[in-house]
């Protein structure tokens with residue numbers, strides 16, 4: 001069965017925490033491809049600092065011609081909040097039922113899962129891959145403890161319905177920290193690809209507003 005990974009994110013901006021995790025998930029789960037899916041109108045958070053088109057462009061620049069990792073812009077084609085369950089439904093329509101989908105989430109995102117739109121349907125559409133996040137110390141909600149006990153697997157072979165907790169190289173990098181660095185005039189170099197940093201500088205992203 002073909003195995004497709006999905007890493008959704010605001011990517012404001014994309015950084016090496018996302019990219020290194022994506023490479024390691026691909027290798028550990030022997031995926032045929034992994035798609036980074038920028039969230040056009042991210043639910044559950046304020047307006048990003050960069051537009052959806054700018055965030056998509058930064059992901060494209062980060063990936064370059066890199067084999068295996070791809071960008072999927074389907075959430076920019078919808079005039080609605082970017083609900084993950086609708087993205088998975090659209091992917092299932094495109095790819096069919098005979099493909100294993102692996103939706104990748106950091107620990108922080110996983111802990112917030114019970115507040116997502118139609119969250120209980122997510123496992124009917126995909127497997128979940130949960131990554132550690134060294135910069136977050138969050139308690140997992142009880143309902144997710146039960147879900148982890150019931151659905152965890154070390155050897156995921158099904159098209160959907162299983163949860164895989166992976167240990168990837170822990171990188172305490174966040175987009176929030178990068179925006180803060182840029183906003184204070186400090187350099188975020190080596191936390192994200194140079195091509196993305198050049199784009200941030202050329203577009204004047206994340207600088208403090210000049211308005212009073």
Ligand SMILES: Nc1ncnc2c1ncn2[C@@H]1O[C@H](COP(=O)(O)OP(=O)(O)OP(=O)(O)O)[C@@H](O)[C@H]1O
Nearest residue numbers: 008009010011017105106109131171173174175176
């Ligand atoms: N350093 C990291 N290690 C592992 N997973 C990460 C890392 N950074 C982000 N992720 C995960 O990648 C997905 C997309 O993250 P997102 O684009 O919100 O980046 P972020 O760095 O968390 O941004 P922000 O600081 O703006 O919230 C989420 O599931 C998140 O948990």
Ligand SMILES: O=C(O)c1ccc[n+]([C@@H]2O[C@H](COP(=O)([O-])O)[C@@H](O)[C@H]2O)c1
Nearest residue numbers: 008009010039043044083084085116117
């Ligand atoms: O579907 C939802 O209700 C939902 C709620 C919060 C987050 N998400 C998705 O989770 C992914 C990570 O979100 P974020 O805010 O950490 O970038 C991204 O693809 C979001 O669209 C999805």
